[in-house]
Amino acid sequence: MTEKKRRGRPRQAEVARLAGVSQTTVSLVLGGNKQGIVIHEDTRRRVLEAARTLGYVPDPAARRLAAAQNNLLGVFSFTATFPTDPAHSYYPFLVGVEREAAARGFDLVLFTGSSTGGAGAEAPGALERVRLADGCLLFGRHVPTGPLRRLVEDGFPLVHVGRRDEVEGLTWVGADYVAASAEVVRHLVAAGHRRVVLVREDDDAPASTDREAGFRQGLAAAAGGEGAGGDQGVEGDQGAGGEKGVEGAVVRLRAPAEELTADWVVAQRAAGVTAFVAEETDTGAAWRALRGAVARAGLRAPDEVSLALLGSPPPDLPADGEATGFDIPRAELGAAAVRALTDLLAGRRPGGTLARCAFRPGSTTGPPPTATT
Amino acid sequence: MTEKKRRGRPRQAEVARLAGVSQTTVSLVLGGNKQGIVIHEDTRRRVLEAARTLGYVPDPAARRLAAAQNNLLGVFSFTATFPTDPAHSYYPFLVGVEREAAARGFDLVLFTGSSTGGAGAEAPGALERVRLADGCLLFGRHVPTGPLRRLVEDGFPLVHVGRRDEVEGLTWVGADYVAASAEVVRHLVAAGHRRVVLVREDDDAPASTDREAGFRQGLAAAAGGEGAGGDQGVEGDQGAGGEKGVEGAVVRLRAPAEELTADWVVAQRAAGVTAFVAEETDTGAAWRALRGAVARAGLRAPDEVSLALLGSPPPDLPADGEATGFDIPRAELGAAAVRALTDLLAGRRPGGTLARCAFRPGSTTGPPPTATT
DNA sequence: TTGTAGGCGTTATCAC
DNA sequence: GTGATAACGCCTACAA
Numbered sequence: 001m002t003e004k005k006r007r008g009r010p011r012q013a014e015v016a017r018l019a020g021v022s023q024t025t026v027s028l029v030l031g032g033n034k035q036g037i038v039i040h041e042d043t044r045r046r047v048l049e050a051a052r053t054l055g056y057v058p059d060p061a062a063r064r065l066a067a068a069q070n071n072l073l074g075v076f077s078f079t080a081t082f083p084t085d086p087a088h089s090y091y092p093f094l095v096g097v098e099r100e101a102a103a104r105g106f107d108l109v110l111f112t113g114s115s116t117g118g119a120g121a122e123a124p125g126a127l128e129r130v131r132l133a134d135g136c137l138l139f140g141r142h143v144p145t146g147p148l149r150r151l152v153e154d155g156f157p158l159v160h161v162g163r164r165d166e167v168e169g170l171t172w173v174g175a176d177y178v179a180a181s182a183e184v185v186r187h188l189v190a191a192g193h194r195r196v197v198l199v200r201e202d203d204d205a206p207a208s209t210d211r212e213a214g215f216r217q218g219l220a221a222a223a224g225g226e227g228a229g230g231d232q233g234v235e236g237d238q239g240a241g242g243e244k245g246v247e248g249a250v251v252r253l254r255a256p257a258e259e260l261t262a263d264w265v266v267a268q269r270a271a272g273v274t275a276f277v278a279e280e281t282d283t284g285a286a287w288r289a290l291r292g293a294v295a296r297a298g299l300r301a302p303d304e305v306s307l308a309l310l311g312s313p314p315p316d317l318p319a320d321g322e323a324t325g326f327d328i329p330r331a332e333l334g335a336a337a338v339r340a341l342t343d344l345l346a347g348r349r350p351g352g353t354l355a356r357c358a359f360r361p362g363s364t365t366g367p368p369p370t371a372t373t
Numbered sequence: 374m375t376e377k378k379r380r381g382r383p384r385q386a387e388v389a390r391l392a393g394v395s396q397t398t399v400s401l402v403l404g405g406n407k408q409g410i411v412i413h414e415d416t417r418r419r420v421l422e423a424a425r426t427l428g429y430v431p432d433p434a435a436r437r438l439a440a441a442q443n444n445l446l447g448v449f450s451f452t453a454t455f456p457t458d459p460a461h462s463y464y465p466f467l468v469g470v471e472r473e474a475a476a477r478g479f480d481l482v483l484f485t486g487s488s489t490g491g492a493g494a495e496a497p498g499a500l501e502r503v504r505l506a507d508g509c510l511l512f513g514r515h516v517p518t519g520p521l522r523r524l525v526e527d528g529f530p531l532v533h534v535g536r537r538d539e540v541e542g543l544t545w546v547g548a549d550y551v552a553a554s555a556e557v558v559r560h561l562v563a564a565g566h567r568r569v570v571l572v573r574e575d576d577d578a579p580a581s582t583d584r585e586a587g588f589r590q591g592l593a594a595a596a597g598g599e600g601a602g603g604d605q606g607v608e609g610d611q612g613a614g615g616e617k618g619v620e621g622a623v624v625r626l627r628a629p630a631e632e633l634t635a636d637w638v639v640a641q642r643a644a645g646v647t648a649f650v651a652e653e654t655d656t657g658a659a660w661r662a663l664r665g666a667v668a669r670a671g672l673r674a675p676d677e678v679s680l681a682l683l684g685s686p687p688p689d690l691p692a693d694g695e696a697t698g699f700d701i702p703r704a705e706l707g708a709a710a711v712r713a714l715t716d717l718l719a720g721r722r723p724g725g726t727l728a729r730c731a732f733r734p735g736s737t738t739g740p741p742p743t744a745t746t
Numbered sequence: 747t748t749g750t751a752g753g754c755g756t757t758a759t760c761a762c
Numbered sequence: 763g764t765g766a767t768a769a770c771g772c773c774t775a776c777a778a
Contacts, residue, residue, distance in 0.1 A: 061437035062755035102485035112475035131430040435771035
């Protein structure tokens with residue numbers, strides 16, 4: 001086929017011939033010489049000179065092969081949404097991942113099959129491909145525990161970004177959604193709200209569970225004791241209130257979209273609900289549903305109703321940048337994940353990471369309206 | 374040292390042992406088997422089965438060394454700014470790259486040293502790492518032509534994103550900055566402006582050259598013939614005007630920042646300049662300098678002065694989203710680059726690509742103020 | 747149809 | 763100090 005690459009890429013052997021030494025010596029001089037072997041300054045100079053005139057550059061493949069390490073960190077994402085949809089995307093994490101990986105001398109492998117919205121991640125064995133890297137970072141709201149468990153059992157270095165306890169022995173780094181969500185709720189209660197509703201998606205991803213836990217915790221703290229109500233469908237009613245009269249309810253979105261109507265919003269307000277919070281997910285479904293319903297009900301935040309988002313608004317809704325909520329330190333998390341992974345590779349036990357999310361005051365919350373409806 | 378990684382990275386030899394065949398047979402079954410050698414269905418099945426249970430994945434370094442392909446496309450970026458600086462970043466391109474690569478069954482390797490602002494890209498041989506991949510995409514305002522030429526001469530498949538003619542034989546896909554810039558200028562002239570100044574950086578990257586060419590072309594078209602003035606420093610005066618009295622001048626930023634003062638803006642306006650355009654670069658320096666100077670001069674667009682950007686505003690200036698200018702179809706370009714690269718890999722000659730940029734009307738331009746100063 | 751042997755370019759282990 | 767020699771994992775003649 002293609003003339004073979006040969007000639008044009010000098011190897012150590014040629015450098016050796018030119019310098020009149022053995023190939024081993026060339027390797028010693030050019031390579032780090034980690035073994036601390038002493039070499040004549042003359043020899044050394046000759047080798048360097050020869051390498052320079054020949055324009056010698058080490059072959060990365062050979063180098064990695066010999067080193068029995070590829071200096072490659074994988075990035076695999078199990079994503080619900082299509083990866084090119086800007087609404088999802090692990091790119092924000094990627095900047096931290098890249099920075100840290102670069103600092104540690106690793107290149108990155110983006111496993112695309114992973115994110116081909118269905119075709120890839122499901123494909124049996126798709127995940128197996130990560131073995132080509134020295135270790136791998138995992139992203140996703142849900143993960144296929146079966147194949148993953150196998151990788152873990154084989155001792156393949158893996159770090160999941162986001163809490164993930166389903167798989168025994170899987171290392172993860174995450175953000176403290178519980179504390180951050182609680183803080184948002186406290187903010188609402190402090191502003192005077194007494195009845196708050198959380199809108200969330202219907203699947204039980206750790207990211208959702210944590211947010212709900214934080215929501216309840218925030219209410220409980222405000223109430224001075226007990227937590228909020230239980231899970232209900234859209235038509236569900238409020239949960240038990242706390243001692244200070246602080247009450248909360250959780251609404252699960254059965255279908256991805258349009259489940260929340262203007263009527264529902266009106267009914268909630270009639271029942272005394274003055275603030276709504278929605279969880280952030282990769283699709284942003286809860287938040288979209290909430291703000292859509294509120295808009296259709298003709299209500300405006302923060303004057304007529306308070307809205308908060310447990311996270312950041314989806315990138316395709318830049319106008320929502322001022323929503324009250326919290327910011328996930330994505331780049332930081334990405335970097336922390338890389339550190340954990342390299343720890344694993346070095347045989348060290350990575351220290352646990354639970355990054356703090358910064359509260360974002362925003363402008364969609366305020367005191368509850370004095371008059372009702 | 375560290376127990377060696379082994380165990381957890383199955384080799385063909387182990388698959389062979391498990392399947393009760395030789396390592397060659399494994400290679401034949403698992404590798405493409407390009408030679409069309411026929412293998413017993415039984416053997417084949419046994420090998421496949423063994424590979425699956427062991428979770429075998431070929432080692433990319435070894436494959437490359439043996440001159441085979443890895444289904445890996447590289448991404449290497451020569452960037453001036455620090456890669457983690459959101460102001461720059463090739464991420465917008467990456468979504469297109471990833472989508473197209475996934476569609477064609479390739480994974481991506483992000484060569485990180487590439488963008489470590491200095492440490493990586495400069496290191497001799499840093500670029501050589503791309504040889505681990507089957508081919509590579511290149512990004513950057515400037516590139517080290519030496520090392521690049523070498524790869525090209527070796528026939529390594531490379532595609533540069535953005536026009537790049539310095540390196541003979543290098544394939545590139547780009548956006549038509551000339552036409553897009555001319556369109557912006559025509560827009561200004563059509564609005565009534567007669568004296569326009571282009572602010573650009575001082576290096577001669579193709580991206581800058583093209584924009585200036587478009588600027589001149591736009592003026593020339595408006596003037597019904599001749600182009601605009603020549604290059605000048607900040608203190609330079611206007612170039613020759615066209616027949617309809619349309620004049621333009623080009624100002625180069627000598628230093629990255631603060632070169633443009635309020636006084637300069639005032640002087641320009643006194644000289645009859647009613648519109649300014651700035652080129653977009655990875656740092657956004659020209660645009661920042663221009664809008665800063667205009668702001669300090671106390672002028673507001675579009676009422677007192679018209680401002681346009683030859684490109685999109687930097688991501689860290691979201692408020693500038695409404696600047697008149699044009700949008701580079703980054704994802705499209707990324708995808709086109711992948712197509713070109715896979716064409717190269719398949720031995721096909723990639724068709725040239727010069728993507729069209731969409732004009733963005735924005736709200737920073739309007740008719741020139743009727744009264745002066 | 748399957749196995750044996752050699753090589754790709756480096757690094758690492760020993761003798762010399 | 764320096765140089766054979768043996769991996770590293772895979773591919774591909776060529777032999778059986």
